[in-house]
Amino acid sequence: MSRSLSQTLSRVYFALQSLTGLLWWILVFAVPSVREATLGTLDAGAVAAADLPLFVGAAAVAACGVRSAAVVNALWTVVVAIALAVYATVGGEAGWGVILMGAATIGSLLALSLLLLGRIPTEWIAWGPLAFRPADESRETAVHLAVTAGQIALFWGLFLGVLPWGISVLEQRWGVAVPVPPGVPVAGAVLFFAASVLGLWSAAVMASLGRGTPLPSVMPNHLVIAGPYRWVRNPMALSGVMQAGAVGLMLGSWLVVVYAVGGSVLWNLAIRPLEERDLEARFGDEFRGYRDAVRCWVPRPPRSIDRF
Structure with a gap:
């Protein structure tokens, strides 16, 4: 994406944010249910006195390409989102305001990055403990399997246990939960089991044949095209997204399902390009042939050749 296009998209976003923000304030003062759902018992007039110039006004100025206004808008949006989250968690009201401002915060920060840098700096993800480095190939296969098992326990416990549970609790506390049909949790459990089998199978194949682990x-050390990797290029990522969505179904939490979808978007747009760039640099034509033959997300029957 060119820098000019990035900045144009940023300015369009800020223009839309200004218009939707203004519309929201009109509804806040005109419709009591909207005011209650998004602000609770907060003084709407006092909040509007600060939010109209710093959120609506600053976004309008940022839409004209003024960078300082974009910075003000983004910082204010972050502050309001955090303040509303604390208020909703303590008081149990204004939950929909948290959802709206949370979404606005993500949008503002992304638009600010496009305006200032002309891109989203995804490379910051691959640094320190997450930098791409091959495993020690001299280790026994049992060691790679043991390390992989530890990673699975840690990441599944955090991203499929602690975080979804916390999101579900906040969803209830903020009053934004919606009822789900009785069969949904059961369907989620079935999906979680199937996705977990896929994830464990993929991890075992990667550790034993690739002589490494899923962690960047x-x-x-070797390009793995066996087992589930013959059907889809990223079976562990596919498994993780399905697991997280399944946890959302089991908990009856639409926010956890959104969390799963958001994770898939983040992985696909930010992490996958970095990972595939590293694989191409290390394995060259072998990886390029594999990438051309096997889809990233949608499985299909493997071809009848051993190497691509």
Whole structure:
């Protein structure tokens, strides 16, 4: 994406944010249910006195390409989102305001990045313990399997246990939960089991044949195209997204499902390009042939050749 296009998209976003923000304030003062759902018992007039110039006004000025206004808008949006989250968690009201401002915060920060840098700096993800480095190939296969098992326990416990549970609790506390049909949790459990089998199978194949682990800092030393990797290029990512969505169904939490979708978008747009760039640099034509033959997300029957 060119810098000019990035900045144009940023300015369009800020223009839309200004218009939707103004519309929201009109509804706040005109419709009591909207005011209650998004602000609770907060003084709407006092909040508007600060928010109209710093959110609506600054976004309008940022839409004209003024960078300082974009910075003000983004910082204010972050502050309001955090303040509303604390208020909603303590008081149990204004939950929909948290959702709206949370979404606005993500949008403002992304638009600010496009305006200032002309791009989204995704490379910051791959640094320190997450930098792409191959594993020590001299280790026994049992060691790679043990390290992989530890990674699975840690990441599944955090991203499929602690975080979804916390999101579900906040969803209830903020009053934004919606009822789900009785069969949804059961369907979620079935999906979670199937996705977990896929994830464990993929991890075992990567550790035993690739002589490494799924973690970027301990990556496999060999390109793995066996097992589920013959059907889809990223079976562990696919498994993780399905697991997170399944947890959302089991908890009856639409916010956890959104969390799963957001994770898939983040992985696909930010992490996958970095990972594939590293794989191409290390394996060259072998990886390029594999990439051309096997889809990223949608499985299809493997071809009848051993190497691509």
